[in-house]
Amino acid sequence: MSARAFSLHGAAALLALCAATAQAGTLQITVTDRQGQPLPDAVVVVEPAGGARGQAPVPVQTTIAQHKMQFVPAVTVVPVGSRVRFTNQDGWDHHVRGLPAGTAGLTTAPGKGFELRLAGLVEGRPPSSTEVMMAQAGPLQLGCHMHSSMRGFVYVADTPWVVKTDAQGVATLSDVPEGAAKVRVWHPDQVVEGSPVPVQVQAVSAVTLPTQVVPRRRRL
């Protein structure tokens, strides 16, 4: 009796596993810039056909440092509801301002977004830092009121299928529903967002997405 129950359970588990592997595919996306070179720090958003949104991603805790007049990392992707800790590693004061990126930032009502000031690092003491909860989905631009040349970005994702490209311009997403989907690419230096590209997600699939982005160079 108990042996029979066990085998039934086993069969059900196996079936569930098969179903899962049959539905979920892995998608590797290579994003290139206007020159055809790999484009790092591009945010890739996969939207399966039929409007599937997947399970809400689990919020995380992460850190964005201000170091040598840069936000590090320059682009951060976090699930909605995540807590981001801003930490000043420079020996002078910084300020952090977060507003919706792009033209959306121009029409943001006063009082929206966030602003904070972080004192400079003093040797022998922990760096000053403040945590901010990312409550709203979408791209957010970070700036510093004191150093206007500083830029950083947080992309707040409300689906599990958002990822940024690495130094080689490659991003990999697993557990994407197989079948038709559209891929959007967002980059801090884009002039306008390109139209979504239709892709066919299979068990293992790879696509290359060319963009018109000319990435801004840091001159050091």
Place this chain on the structure above:
Amino acid sequence: MKHLVTATALTLLAMASGHAIAQTLATPQPSAASAYPVAPAPDLFDALGRQAGIRTLMDDFALRLKADARIGQQFQDTNLTQLASQLTDQVCQLAGGPCVYKGPDMKEAHANMDVTRAHFNALVEVLQQSLDARGVPFHRQNQLLALLAPMHRDVVNTR
């Protein structure tokens, strides 16, 4: 013979490095930037009106920068008060004053901007306008510019 040559070489090396250390100690060390091996002219700090005079100069300079047809665009989003305060600390220290500049070095500070030689030269001209407006004598202007000139190699990063 061979030993003698080696010993002489070692002595020379030691002397050379000792000399280098003495030089480093003799010159003031403004920020962690590239070496600025220029000592300020005597009394330059006083001639510029000390800290308060330099601040007035830099407040005027920042306003002129933003209004300049050639490089005003570069300062469109700049916090002018912050800029003037940073420039004051830096110039005060370079001129032999008691200030300590705590900001980024000039390479880091300009890394996110594309600064050409034309930008740099335009900025120097605007600074000269501010110095003229404040009635700083020509030879004092030159003494200040001599302290700033070595920054050229760190600031200009675009052809």
